[in-house]
Amino acid sequence: MGAVNLSTELLRAFITVIEVASFTRAAEILGRTQPAISLQVKRLEEAVGYPLIARKGKEISLTERGEALAIHARQILRLNDLAMAEFEQRDPAARLRVGLPVDYAVNTLQACLTDVVRQFPDTQIEIRCDLSKHLLMAMRSNEIDIAVALFDGDDQQFLFRNWKEQPTWVGANAFEIPENTDIPLVAHPYGCVYRDRMATALKLAGKSWRIAYSSPGIGGVQRAVQDGLGLSCLTAPTVQSGMRTFSEQDGLPVLAPLHIGLFARQAQLGAGGYAAMDAMINTLEQRSSSAVDA
Structure with a gap:
């Protein structure tokens, strides 16, 4: 045959x-x-x-x-x-709408798009930072063309590539987990995948908790952890100085892995859109490799 x-x-x-x-x-x-x-x-x-x-x-x-x-x-x-x-003339009215998650690699993903902006000066690139949940809703309502988002692992509608990454518990170097009171958590607002991971893991482990600090930006979460306001969960590249990791040995449950997806509406992408996708794929692959090496 x-x-x-x-x-x-x-x-x-x-x-x-x-x-x-x-x-x-x-x-x-x-x-x-x-x-x-x-x-x-x-x-x-x-x-x-x-x-x-x-x-x-x-x-x-x-x-x-x-x-x-x-x-x-x-x-x-x-x-x-x-x-x-390669054989088409560029459209001066071309527009590319990109969605980036506030809770995963937003700084590195924004930086990797800089070269794309320079490479396609005629393309109007609009970047929207939001919770992954909201970005996926925006994809479905045709408000954005490309998005990197955390998801449950079963959304195939716009999925182009996907990766897994293991989040870890982090706190300030001097932070001690309280024994007879609620565990203070530092998190993004309600609807964030990281927040859901922490709440679900603690609930299944029979541990009580409270939100001690909430911020939509990763910088605010990192600073609150460094200041000792509570525990949070981060991926390896976003752990900063002044933080230490916690594990089962500290009495904390294992966190479920994260599914990171690159989603795209290919029916309406041009060369600029694919260049943006390639730049983000390279960035996410490098992050994945760094996490394995660590």
Whole structure:
């Protein structure tokens, strides 16, 4: 049996349907009719020999094979679009909306986008920093094009790449965990993944706690920990001088790992968007390598 060549046209229809969660909306974006998009997805399913999208009323979801193909389809479309961008004139009205989490690598991710801004001076790059939960909601409502966000590990709609990182308990060097009272916590506002990790772990361990300090910015959280206001959980690159880590030996429960995802609306990305994605992927890969080496 010879190799089967996957059509980028079919793959684009497939990915666009996933991103907008609608065959009708995908048809509008791609300038086709809804039956034509349905036929393209069916042809793709016939080519690979498996159902890719499950429908339940107006709701659609990916099958297990669909999730696997989506990962490769995004990479194939990225290479295709980058190749075609070499022959296209830049759009002076191009706009790129990027979402960055306040609770993970925001400083390093902002810095890595500086070169992209210089490389694509005609592209209006807008950066929004927010809680991961809000960024994913903004992705679904088409308010941003690319986002790095912490997630539960099962969101495949816009997921392009994902990583895992282990958070750790941290406190000031001189901080002592109280024995007969609530454990003071330093956290981001309600809805933050880090805050949820701490609360869930302590609850399951039967330990009481209270929020001693809350700030939307990582800098405020770091300073509060250094000042001894309470415990928090951070990833290795955000632990600073004046802090020490705590573990099971200190009577604290193990924290569940974090899932970090790079999400993108590929149906509307240009060369600038892919350059931003590459810059953030390189940054996150370096962070991951540093964490392993440590």
